[in-house]
Amino acid sequence: MSLGIDLSPATKQCNFDCLYCELAPTATVDKQDNAVSAETIITELKKHLNNKIDVITLTANGEPTLYPYLNELIDQIDIIKGDTQTLILTNSAMLSDEKVYNSLLKLDQVKLSLDAITPEIFKKIDRPHQNINIDDIVKKVQQFSQKFNGKLFIEILFVHGLNDTKEEVLKLNNALLSIKANRIDLGTIDRPPAYPVSGISYKELYELSQLFDASLPVHIASRVHAEANNTSYTNEEIINTLDKRPLTMQDIELLFDEESKNRLLKLIEEQVIIVKKLDNLEFFTPTTHLIRKKDK
Known part of the structure; x- marks a missing residue:
């Protein structure tokens, strides 16, 4: 059971404008101009945190590591979370920022995206903000994986005709062999994307999974049944x-x-x-x- 915290509730603020994003297209940014205070988030968290929650998930209407008070927020969550785990879902780009890097080391779980290794394919799929380099991202992910003491997950999302080739998968495989991950999730588009692109079939996803080294903890992500929540919404x-x-x-x-x-x-x-x-x-x-x- 995950309790999500949206670190950019007012508007999309992201350093990527991914083709497959379920949010509408938006110009990339390198910082948040509209940020909720850590105190406000903690106040709300205290209202909803209970012993049924397994993990507090830091996410965003965009990229959560752009949140300017991330380190402070993580420290405050650690004070009240008890046995509940903390998790962040991030596109990995901000690992180059030392403050963000050190903040993520404090978490119990981290999920990093890594969609492509070839610079041209990376730019086509993830449409990053200027000066974001995939070679630098891969190096920081590899470095982080060796230092992080929690559970590390890698997520690869395949887009038809872009990163679903044997050549690109082999490049991903080689990079992942140097990354110490608990699980590598392979997925594809299953929600309406921001741009006119499409995913690949489960069969194709399975075939691509077979190209990865047997030593890698590869998992094919798919929809699973969950427990009914039955919440009232206006x-x-x-x-x-x-x-x-x-x-x-x-x-x-x-x-x-x-x-x-x-x-x-x-x-x-x-x-x-x-x-x-x-x-x-x-x-x-x-x-x-x-x-x-x-x-x-």
């Missing part, structure tokens, strides 16, 4: 939730109570929420979300 909360993370009906069945499902149906009737089909899945997303994508 109209505004439904729209904000779907704007940040489009959901399938399966997701909604798990997350929404009956009244919230009825509110969703009403929003669909009013065309405030629309259905977007991706491969064999249908996602619910605000109309404004798709308009922003088209405008980009």
Whole structure:
């Protein structure tokens, strides 16, 4: 059971503009101009933290390591978290910042993205902010993995026609052999992406997994059934939730109570929420979300 903390709730702030991002396209940044105080986050965390929570997940409407008070926040969470684990989901680019690097060392779990090794492919997929270099990222990930005492996960997301070639997988494999990871998650696009790109099939994902060295802890990431949460959402909360993370009906069945499902149906009737089909899945997303994508 994960309790997520969005370190950029007001707007998307990211140093990547990934082709596959579920958020609308946005110009990259190298710092957060709109940041919530660590005190505000801790106050909210205290209200919701309980012994059912296995992990506190630091994430963002963008890149969480751009949060300016990250080190302070982690220290304050450590004071109140008890046995609960701390985790961050990051694109790895800010490991070059010594303060961020040392802050992440304090966490119990870290999940780092590494989508490509070839500079041209990296730039096409992840669309990084200026002066972000994949060679530097790989070196810092390798270095971090040797020093980090917690659980380290690596995530690779495959985009059809870009990083799904045998040549690129072998380059990823060679880099991963020097990274001390507990698990390497291979995935693909399963939510409506920011740009007109597509994922690969499970069969193709499995075939690519066979190219990695047998010593690597490779895992094929896929959707799994979770426990029902049945939470109440207002109209505004439904729209904000779907704007940040489009959901399938399966997701909604798990997350929404009956009244919230009825509110969703009403929003669909009013065309405030629309259905977007991706491969064999249908996602619910605000109309404004798709308009922003088209405008980009």
